[in-house]
């Protein structure tokens with residue numbers, strides 16, 4: 180399959196063939212491995228037990244495709260789904276089996292009431308008062324300093340109006356545990372005042388790291404997708420990346436000494452240098468700051484050279500031919516590596532990949 184595709188693209192001297200390749204296959208392909216997702220769900224369920232695992236699928240499942248991610252997580256025993264907005268919840272409702280719990284974790288506002296009712300969404304309330312007739316989780320600010328009720332406000336709510344109490348940790352992934360432990364203590368004290376409500380506070384990092392954070396349910400996002408919440412190798416946590424992203428060398432060429440590639444002439448060849456042009460750029464989510472990061476070209480690690488363009492980047496080549504496979508993420512190249520080059524986190528890397536049909540295609544594999 181890979182070879183066949185390379186052969187077609189190698190016919191790139193014929194513009195007709197080239198156009199057909201890009202139209203039918205896309206300029207790059209994102210592949211979602213649902214088998215890896217299943218194994219990550221199982222791993223997190225084991226870690227969290229006896230707490231329930233709630234699958235966080237906001238932002239199109241961190242760029243992985245919300246429908247398949249949600250259905251797979253549920254099939255592996257996730258007990259509920261969590262999204263950021265009521266509109267995400269409404270869109271998700273039609274795609275999953277009836278009766279599945281969906282929690283909107285973002286701040287509830289008055290405009291969400293009708294949507295929550297119509298689509299059967301549970302809501303996180305971070306301001307008083309709130310309307311009757313909704314399934315409400317009190318979102319308590321124990322130190323995140325964003326949306327959330329104070330402890331006093333939370334305690335003023337009659338417990339029979341509350342399905343859940345929740346909070347969110349600011350530093351669960353950071354080396355210093357002090358603040359996270361303070362938040363967890365504050366949360367545990369409040370949760371004890373609502374003994375019939377479901378208590379939930381742990382994100383992926385806290386689920387893996389703090390047993391006392393697990394309570395009744397954990398809300399895991401990033402780890403489901405085989406991304407390490409601590410920014411290292413997900414294998415350290417027995418997690419496997421779900422997403423891979425591949426393209427190919429659309430054009431190979433040689434720069435002579437003193438010749439450059441791309442905007443700003445940020446890479447100038449000192450000696451004859453073979454480069455490959457890959458039809459993926461920052462408009463696809465391959466960010467402009469990725470100069471110097473590594474991708475695989477036909478299985479060999481190669482550096483990205485010069486400035487990343489909107490629709491293209493350049494990579495150093497050995498003797499790999501035009502049409503050679505390029506793995507941007509996958510086959511051992513981690514989203515975490517690109518994040519490090521960018522000075523950001525793996526979450527931002529996968530959330531930024533654009534898969535609408537004019538650019539990359541997204542394929543789902545099960546196994």
Ligand SMILES: *Cc1c(COP(=O)(O)O)cnc(C)c1O
Pocket residue numbers: 235237284346347381382383384398399400401402408
């Ligand atoms: C996004 C989010 C999560 C999931 O966090 P991960 O680090 O991806 O596991 C959990 N809780 C809340 C409130 C969130 O917004």
